[in-house]
Amino acid sequence: MRAWAEIRSWFSWVQGPVSRSLxxxxxxxxxxxxxxxxxxxNIPSIVRHHRALLEQRLAAAQIAVLPLEETENxxxxxxxxxEVLANAGVEAVILRRTDTRRLFLADEEMPREVGRVYDLNKTDALTLIEDAVDAFIAPSGxxxxxxxxxxxxxxxxxxxxMKDSAIREDLxxxxxxxxRLSIATSVITAALVYLSILFVFVRPIERLSRNMLDFxxxxxDARRVMVPSGRLDEIGQAEATLSEMQQDLRAALHHQAHLAALGTSVAKINHDLRNILSSAQLASDRLATIEDPVVQKTVPRLMASLDRAIALTGETLKYARTDVAAPRRRILPLRPIVSEVFGTTARAGEGGAALENLVPFDLEIDADPELLFRILMNLxxxxxxAMASSPASRLTIRAHKADAIVMIDxxxxxxxxPKRALERLFQAFSGSARAGGTGLGLAIAKELAHAHGGDLKLVYTGSEGTLFRLEIPCREKGEA
Structure with missing residues (x-):
């Protein structure tokens, strides 16, 4: 048990650094x-050496038996x-000179049983390997x-x-x-390969890893952005790509920080600003009762400006609050939500466009009903x-399901x-297609679509009309 514990501790010592460091x-x-x-x-070398040992002993035995030619009988x-047999390292020799003549030299204590026969006339590789393996694993003596x-x-x-002890010891x-030569060669080669790979690959990879952790x-902190080494290989490309990604991420974080600060600022001044705007609205209502033609001409523009200011404040607050918890998705019919959106639009008196709900009655969608309503309401x-000044304007919402994705047109x-708005169509405060707009509606709608794992795309736009497509994928089984 103690020996087994020592073996386990040794393997743990070896495995520790191996599992920790590349x-x-x-x-x-x-x-x-x-x-x-x-x-x-080196296995073939060992096999050939065993064969050479056998040939040497057989040659020595031949030399030992030849003096019998010159002796009587x-x-x-x-x-x-x-003495001759001992010098040859054998116990008996039989040399068949011709079919009828033989030379025989043996000790008085001739061995009776032979444990293995090696036939040197067989030179195939399988036999040579088998003979060498047998010499290793066979019992000694x-x-x-x-x-x-x-x-x-x-x-x-x-x-x-002969006895095989001497051959086994030599083998x-x-x-x-x-x-020992293999171990020495392995250690030297491994050290050279290790040092080469360490300085060419491992150290640069460790530098990349440390930089990512620091960043x-x-x-x-701009000082923690990766500084490419200028290498022209794959590691150099990885360094350059990481540096670009980190710079893009810093820019995105900087932008998000500005938006967060904007949302915080707007939230803090919202109460006071609404009070100011409410007072201004009251003043404009009183001005509307004055019969002075100049005042009557100015009041509508003043009220429109106040309405735009109130709308801008409200939309900015909504955009600042879009970073909410994950959508609370559930399976629900889509057509009633579209009808509710159309009803809200009609009650608000927003334009005189005809609203057409062509969503199938049996079509269901996997979405957060509140967020889905906001998306469709903004669109x-x-x-x-946009169609306020167009005669016979019409808005149609259709939907179908394909490959576990509900597509709403x-x-x-x-x-x-307009072309000037297409480049930044989904960017907040810069993608508005109309004068006085904030561009927040499409930005909010796209972010809410992304929160569902979907997307909002512009399919086409032109003098004949515009088509947006909202894609909401269904969740897979087990997905929250």
Whole structure:
């Protein structure tokens, strides 16, 4: 249990830095991959070394048995036999010179069982690998038999019997040397690769990461905007793109801060301003009772100016409050909401345009009813005001559903939107198509559409009329 705990603690020590740092993870992976590659490359070398060891022993055995040719009855003294066999590292040798002549040299204690036979006449790769693997995993001290063709045409066949201990030790020593060389090569290669990638890739990426974290803390600080290094590769492009995004974000935040300040300021002065405008309206009502022709001519312009001032204050306050909580969406029929918008427009006496509701009775929409009403009311009011001077003006609202998106078309036959207003059509305070307008209606409508995950688009405009399309997608299952 203690050993297992130590192993687990070692793996935790290794895994800790690997999981925390990209550069350290890269270093460990490089060492691992290079070592695996080195071992795979050196496996054939180990296999060839094992083959060479077997051939060397067989050659030594052939040299040991040749002196029998010069002896009487092919025999030597026991002491010489032991010395020759010991120098050759074998226990027995059989050399078949011809079909009828053999030379045999063996110790008195001849081994009876052979654990493995190595045939050097077989040279296919599978056999060589199998022989080398067997030499590694087999139990130590077994007896093996090596057979093959004699060197220099010295006969038909030679076989040697021996213990495999010496060959195993030599093979283990060679494999250990290969492993140490692989480890050294892996560490050196990994260090070089690590240092190269560290300075070429990892450090620049860390610089990008640190800059993003710093910028997130204080995006209003211009000193925290990314300064591109001028590199021409992908990292240089990422630095330049990040710098542009941060500058755009700072500009957007600056703009939002100005709008928030505007909303706060307008909210604070709203009460006093309305009191002032109310007093002015009372004064204008009294002026209207004066029969002086000059006064009667001036009062309508004065009342119209007051009405525009009150409308501007109200619309500005509405725009300042558009950053509200997420829409409270639910499934509801669309046609009644359009009818309510048309009824509100008619009761307010806004223009004399004919209002036509062509929304299907069974069409349902997934939306916040209050926000949807505001969107359609802004679009309807804009269209009716734009057609105020057009004869036989008509506003039509149609709707259909396609691919889980409800598309609402608001179409009129008015004079169209002037070209000067098209460029900034949906921008607050700059996209108005009529004199005296604030441009807040379309800006508010588009923001409320975005809050639903949808959009508000201008499909076309011209002398024949204008068509806006409101797209509200249905929520997916499980989506709040």
């Amino acid at each position: 550069s350290q993870r890269l270093l460990w992976l490089t060492i691992l991959y290079v070592m695996m590659s080195a071992l795979l490359v 092919n025999e030597v003294s026991p002491d010489l036999r032991k 077994r007896t093996i038999r090596i057979s093959g063709a004699p060197r220099l045409g010295g006969g038909l066949e030679i076989a040697a019997i 283990y020593a060679y494999a250990w040397g290969v492993l 997130r803390e204080r995006p209003e 309807t009011r804009n269209a009716v005001e 608001i179409e009129d036959n008015g004079p169209g939107i």
